[in-house]
Amino acid sequence: MLFTLIAWLTGLLIFGGLKVLEALHSKDGGTGRKVSLIIPARNEEKNIGKLLESISKQKTVPHEVIVVDDNSSDGTAEIASDYNVKLVRLESDPPTGWIGKSWACWNGYLNSAGETLVFLDADVELSPEALGTIIDLQELKGGLVSVQPYHRMERFYESFSLVFNLIVVASLGNFMAGERNAPGAFGPCMVCSRSDYSDVGGHETIRSNVLDDIELGRAFRKSGFPVSNTFGGELISFRMYPGGIGEVLKGWGKNFAKGAGSTPPLTLLLMILWITGGFSTFLRLPIALGFQIQFIAFIIMYLAYAIQIYLYSRKIGSFSIGHALIFPVYFLFFFYTFIYSGLRTLLFRRVSWKGRDIDV
Template identity: 40%
Template structure:
């Protein structure tokens, strides 16, 4: 029986190897095949902590034809002043009208002011390596469609490192081979690069103006328009520090789409993610089985999962040396996020994010 348990845990763990693909952005120092002006649109709401890191990294880019537009989304801190100190163009956004969510409204207004034939949407917490813009444009040119990048996650404080399991499960969803032909294939909103022509063909953010999951729904629009969608991981190229402002913002950030996003995945991706996670939960029962005959196979499963986490996280995020060992803490955090997300969606029909209440399926409150 002990052997059977260990084999089952190994099979569950193996689901992670099927889902995860080390699809990094190829480094390009020569630039894209077709050059052109790039408009970078950065929606920023109370981002005075994050914005300087992104704007500094943009100053170091080796691609020169860049227009930077920061959309100050009704910030109550020094976001606008910081953006202006870097000499970039700043647009003062208004509160979203009826039927729009806040980020979609901010991004759309940035797009209306953009003049480039190429467009990049970057979240304010993103940081780029010096060759990132050239490499992203070259990757987009090769794919012939729209690309997005799941940034390498720089987790600094303990509460940030609790995001280990939510972060990895999200990566499974974006790198899964079963998503290639998914008509609902999504993009990762922190870093999206497209051409103006493709963006307009897919109807852009105006076509998803009331959607909470803007990036996932935007990707589906590109797919419906017949435009290829490709997702990369940002190791060595694109990184971010997601929630330096505290654990409350981290919980809100992860929970706003935790439940709803599962409906966008292919059935095979959902199944394998569930198998991998159930195996993880079973392996994490090992400490409670000490002194029983089942302790050894579950402990062995725990070690196998831990080794796998170290291997995956080398390419996906920096969570400290010890968090992969005590990954059960992150698992508990993930379960709390899912329960909290379900509570908001089912009982309130809305979620909280950056001081706004957004109704599920569309309208802000």
């Protein structure tokens, strides 16, 4: 019981500093800076229109919106053409040594003119105040600012991302007490100045790394620039993996084991302790069934874990108390996906995503 209590308290340390993006209201709303929005897109015909529509409703108008069509086989480019965007077409796979997303982002940068660069995944959606807020935040913080969008779900299977969302929070470590500078960044939404990006070397400097967001954040830190991370809240959201449970498995499995290897050792140890404590609470319930006091104690700890998971997960996605109460189910899926990811990335050293094989 003492171990479980310590593990639960570890959760307070890991997630206690979780920050959610709130609207900032400057005098110019970011209009004093020339802003380039760069959107890497490969086979995103189901998402790109929603993002571009939300961009068209921004209170802060960007100087340019650049969609980089990464050799898509669907209607991504055609849909993007219906909007007032600069369309950059990549008609072949990335050169040797490049990962697809980094190649697309780099080409977007080469075709941009803005003083401030905003990189957005194609499945992101912005509220009307979002763009001005993140531009102002970057001006305030400096360096690289990244946002993990609020995970909006429509079907139950999407909730199997619950543990992964929490682990992503923990793995960066800057939401822990005493941490001020992040060891990495969130990939779906990143903002920086053009000059800082150029000084760091941009995506070219991390061109071969499948963990492009973490490595870009590290590149900024190595160059002496601050890295700040937050969560999208009501301003920035996305719907992850709407294609079924198989897409959830492949999406998280493509680089999760590799990401664990890049997590700071202390942070990784705390994460393992927290996960082990939560799952052991569930496993011990049947064992303690014949001992009334122990059984009640483990029921209390189980509910404590569920409440903790609910309070933190609701800040990062539309997770309910019902999802939190069945957290052992999500832990099991996490274990399965982690093993799958380990086999794909460490043994076979190859993953497949959006119709493209990636050497990891």
